[in-house]
């Protein structure tokens with residue numbers, strides 16, 4: 001037993017293993033080297049144990065029964081155990097998940113550590129690498145069998161507060177008619193309760209400024225925006241709608257539909273203010289022009305058929321004043337002359353309109369503007385068509401003849417006035 005570490009003895013053991021496992025002779029030289037190392041390790045352990053029991057055979061067998069009963073472990077013949085000279089070793093963190101799993105499997109199978117020991121080692125490693133919080137949480141999950149599940153339930157991602165964007169917060173302020181101070185107070189209150197979801201008021205101001213088009217002309221008796229600037233801005237803003245951003249366009253030829261119109265309002269509160277512009281101006285009456293975007297369409301580039309289009313955005317509530325964008329408002333009385341004059345001004349601008357180029361998903365798209373003059377009431381219709389309020393602006397029918405259906409049928413129609421829709425006079429709703 002003393003000579004177990006000698007070369008002769010080890011060669012004997014090697015030959016014995018070779019005789020038992022016939023396929024060893026076919027193995028690579030590196031594997032044989034590994035086997036020799038394993039034999040040396042075994043012989044050294046045996047020698048140490050032999051000296052420990054004072055070379056007493058009986059004592060040796062008695063104290064080392066367990067060890068003697070274990071099988072001699074043949075070294076693993078996996079390629080990963082050998083160092084391949086020319087191949088660089090990739091750091092563990094950079095390996096793929098699969099390789100990482102394989103490496104861990106090998107490391108665990110080669111070590112004699114059991115699960116609690118491995119967990120403890122992992123925790124110690126975390127502490128040593130400075131991840132104290134992670135180590136603490138890790139330890140906490142091990143405290144009891146149900147602890148990990150409890151922590152997971154508390155730590156639920158879907159319950160996280162979702163902060164408002166500046167635009168959302170601006171909509172919130174407008175919807176609820178909040179003042180600046182009310183908003184600031186709400187924001188501070190929620191911040192105190194560890195829920196910082198409202199953006200700072202400075203960001204709201206920026207979001208608000210982004211809502212204004214360029215070249216606004218604001219005077220003391222009127223406020224005007226050049227139509228081209230208003231349409232450019234409206235189009236650009238619609239392209240920022242989250243739903244529109246997600247769409248992938250097949251065409252660069254787009255069309256934006258709008259309705260526009262005007263109305264006057266009288267009987268406004270009068271204030272004792274003098275106007276420097278013109279002494280005749282009064283704040284009692286107001287005349288207003290606005291525009292409402294209706295639909296954004298993408299036209300097929302190949303086939304130029306009018307009806308061949310795809311709808312990209314539709315106004316969810318076309319009758320809502322929220323989508324109303326003012327073109328101008330003036331302190332002016334709504335008369336036939338003023339209506340014709342102001343409508344003519346808009347129509348001149350309409351003729352000069354050019355397409356808007358928008359940068360969308362890293363490409364430029366051209367948006368054509370189509371405006372429909374349909375937001376009109378009876379008074380505007382009559383002013384525009386120069387008819388009295390009692391006369392139909394399409395057929396020119398007068399109150400006396402409304403019930404004479406046969407003669408009304410034969411009356412000549414002014415097709416250019418079809419754009420204003422049917423006259424309500426034919427519906428017999430007056431009285």
Ligand SMILES: [Zn+2]
Nearest residue numbers: 392394395397
């Ligand atoms: Zn008619």
